[in-house]
Amino acid sequence: xxxxxxxxxxxxxxxxxxxxxTGLSLAxxxxxxxxxxxxxxxxxxxxVAVSVTSALGLNPFVSLVIVVPVMLxxxxxxxxxxxxxxxxxxxxxxxxxxxxxxxxxxxxxxETYSADSRGLDVGSIEIESIRITDxxxxxxxxxxxxxxxxxxxxxxxxxxSRTPLGRAFRAVSDDPPTxxxxxxxxxxxxxxxxxxxxxxxxxxxxxxxxxQSFGPLDGPAQLLYAFEAVVIGGLGSVWGTLVGGxxxxxxxxxxxxxxxxxxxxxxxxxxxxxxxxxxxTKPSGLLGRRAE
Amino acid sequence: MTGHRVTRSDRQSTxxxxxxxxxxxxxxxxxxxxxxxxxRVPLVAILYYLALAxxxxxLAGFAGLVSIGQQMFVGIGVYTLLSFAEDFGVDPYLSVLxxxxxxxxxxxxxxxxxxxxxxxxxxxxxxxxxxxxRLIALESDFLGGANVRTLTRESLGGYSLDTRNxxxxxxxxxxxxxxxxxxxxxxxxxxxxxxRSIRDNxxxxxxxxxxxxxxxxxxWVISAFWTGMTGAVILLHNPSTRAxxxxxxxxxxxxxxxxxxxGGVGSTTGPIVGVAIYWFVxxxxxxxxxxxxxxxxxxxxxxAIMAPRGVYGLLQKRWPVQFFxxxxxxxxxxVGGPAPGGPAQPVADAGHPPV
Numbered sequence: 001x002x003x004x005x006x007x008x009x010x011x012x013x014x015x016x017x018x019x020x021x022t023g024l025s026l027a028x029x030x031x032x033x034x035x036x037x038x039x040x041x042x043x044x045x046x047x048v049a050v051s052v053t054s055a056l057g058l059n060p061f062v063s064l065v066i067v068v069p070v071m072l073x074x075x076x077x078x079x080x081x082x083x084x085x086x087x088x089x090x091x092x093x094x095x096x097x098x099x100x101x102x103x104x105x106x107x108x109x110x111e112t113y114s115a116d117s118r119g120l121d122v123g124s125i126e127i128e129s130i131r132i133t134d135x136x137x138x139x140x141x142x143x144x145x146x147x148x149x150x151x152x153x154x155x156x157x158x159x160x161s162r163t164p165l166g167r168a169f170r171a172v173s174d175d176p177p178t179x180x181x182x183x184x185x186x187x188x189x190x191x192x193x194x195x196x197x198x199x200x201x202x203x204x205x206x207x208x209x210x211x212q213s214f215g216p217l218d219g220p221a222q223l224l225y226a227f228e229a230v231v232i233g234g235l236g237s238v239w240g241t242l243v244g245g246x247x248x249x250x251x252x253x254x255x256x257x258x259x260x261x262x263x264x265x266x267x268x269x270x271x272x273x274x275x276x277x278x279x280x281t282k283p284s285g286l287l288g289r290r291a292e
Numbered sequence: 293m294t295g296h297r298v299t300r301s302d303r304q305s306t307x308x309x310x311x312x313x314x315x316x317x318x319x320x321x322x323x324x325x326x327x328x329x330x331x332r333v334p335l336v337a338i339l340y341y342l343a344l345a346x347x348x349x350x351l352a353g354f355a356g357l358v359s360i361g362q363q364m365f366v367g368i369g370v371y372t373l374l375s376f377a378e379d380f381g382v383d384p385y386l387s388v389l390x391x392x393x394x395x396x397x398x399x400x401x402x403x404x405x406x407x408x409x410x411x412x413x414x415x416x417x418x419x420x421x422x423x424x425x426r427l428i429a430l431e432s433d434f435l436g437g438a439n440v441r442t443l444t445r446e447s448l449g450g451y452s453l454d455t456r457n458x459x460x461x462x463x464x465x466x467x468x469x470x471x472x473x474x475x476x477x478x479x480x481x482x483x484x485x486x487x488r489s490i491r492d493n494x495x496x497x498x499x500x501x502x503x504x505x506x507x508x509x510x511x512w513v514i515s516a517f518w519t520g521m522t523g524a525v526i527l528l529h530n531p532s533t534r535a536x537x538x539x540x541x542x543x544x545x546x547x548x549x550x551x552x553x554x555g556g557v558g559s560t561t562g563p564i565v566g567v568a569i570y571w572f573v574x575x576x577x578x579x580x581x582x583x584x585x586x587x588x589x590x591x592x593x594x595x596a597i598m599a600p601r602g603v604y605g606l607l608q609k610r611w612p613v614q615f616f617x618x619x620x621x622x623x624x625x626x627v628g629g630p631a632p633g634g635p636a637q638p639v640a641d642a643g644h645p646p647v
Contacts, residue, residue: 034412036360085597091411093596095358096553099415100593103546107582107589220541224423227416231409269427272420276405279417283408 014249015146023197037102039223045205075198109216234288346471353558361418369523395520426539556602
């Protein structure tokens with residue numbers, strides 16, 4: 001029963017991973033851009049939420065109304081002002097810029113907020129849950145996180161497949177020079193994509209902060225989980241990202257259960273190993289259209 | 293440093309050869325006149341950072357393998373030295389070589405996974421695998437789990453403190469000079485030719501019969517071997533460690549990447565310039581590690597956008613006649629021989645192609 005519970009909780013945790021992976025997947029899909037500061041930006045979003053909630057006395061959920069637009073604008077501006085200059089066939093500059101940015105964010109957060117762990121308090125809902133059986137209960141917060149993840153990914157899928165903006169994204173993704181000839185301002189479009197990516201990662205960061213405590217140096221781990229969810233699910237597949245997140249979530253909780261039961265293993269370790277197995281056996285991912 | 297052996301004998305490189313030979317001899321003899329170690333001990337860190345930066349540069353600057361997982365090979369080196377010297381009673385200095393070998397052997401299965409990914413995803417993939425090694429070290433009772441492990445006096449054998457300091461310093465010097473020489477030698481070899489053709493056009497190189505996978509794997513294993521030995525010497529220098537610091541991405545990759553970018557990625561001289569700048573920054577920000585990372589990170593990120601060839605590239609642009617003969621000398625060989633009489637024009641040595 002503990003193992004069944006671990007799987008159920010893993011699916012809930014997977015919602016959070018999928019939420020983290022969304023922005024990474026979008027930026028890569030639209031402009032082949034890999035943002036190594038992705039996890040640190042999520043943590044930055046969570047810290048911004050800490051400041052907003054304490055300054056204005058808001059509920060962390062409500063603080064999203066401020067945090068998300070702030071991060072969206074930051075992403076838009078960063079892409080226009082910096083990242084766009086690194087986009088080329090050579091991935092080195094973009095890796096170096098975002099890696100450097102991530103390290104800077106970590107250390108600025110350390111200087112500003114100290115190394116202490118923080119949390120975002122949303123009140124009594126944090127400990128409320130739905131009882132399924134005696135051994136299995138689903139917390140409201142993880143459930144809401146999963147629902148939000150599905151909603152965000154669904155909205156992204158709809159946007160990509162049904163709207164003019166989505167069509168433009170697909171066009172620059174397939175063939176930037178031709179898209180430019182058709183009158184698409186690809187540089188501005190990249191900035192919009194990065195803005196959306198930052199908005200989703202801000203949501204992910206705030207939900208992470210509500211779910212568990214976090215510190216300035218927790219970003220890289222989130223980057224790795226997001227990356228693993230994207231690769232497991234398959235590059236270029238929105239629903240693949242969800243599947244990847246859920247599988248990774250289950251790997252984490254099952255790994256945690258290993259530790260409880262046998263004293264060895266840990267969630268992250270089992271998660272990484274599952275990722276490596278998928279990479280070795282199905283490099284294009286479970287739902288991927290192509291290998292990259 | 294030792295790269296001078298391969299220098300072509302035009303007038304500039306001969307002058308450079310002489311200066312670098314003198315510098316190397318001075319550094320080699322340092323333990324005999326720096327009797328209290330006040331210069332030697334801080335120099336060790338600069339030297340092993342130079343070795344790490346050269347090895348990262350070999351991967352990222354010449355083979356297109358942008359690794360964010362170098363800490364795995366440092367950590368493997370650290371724990372191999374600990375195991376052999378502490379647990380099996382092998383001579384600690386022999387264990388340094390074994391540390392390199394273990395890192396090289398383990399780099400093969402790592403490549404089997406990581407080489408399936410490209411570009412930015414390769415970068416994160418190597419980071420994930422480095423995390424796997426860190427987590428395994430944390431889980432392993434034999435390696436000490438989450439505890440601090442120390443290289444004890446007993447396992448360091450009968451060597452006196454002074455001898456140990458001197459040997460550690462000389463090993464660090466050998467690693468730094470050797471790393472520079474390795475990059476120069478690799479670039480002058482057939483492998484270097486293959487790497488440059490891959491860097492410029494991977495598919496074209498493949499079409500001409502270059503074995504892309506094998507060339508990248510060769511560089512990967514060389515870098516792992518040298519980085520592993522460097523990890524072992526880092527432990528000799530600083531004999532207490534734990535998994536978090538042995539596998540630290542901040543210390544063994546981020547700082548190394550910053551040094552290489554600021555100095556100049558894709559040139560053999562760039563990391564030397566970078567490590568000199570790092571020394572400077574460290575002197576001024578001795579107590580503020582966070583600020584050191586913020587400042588170096590900002591400079592590196594700005595450099596990656598505005599001056600992708602680093603400070604060395606900027607210097608070269610301004611003074612095409614080489615500024616420091618020590619550094620220039622290392623440029624020439626990377627090109628596979630400068631034009632007769634002319635300054636070493638950095639066709640292959642000038643950093644990443646603007647493509």
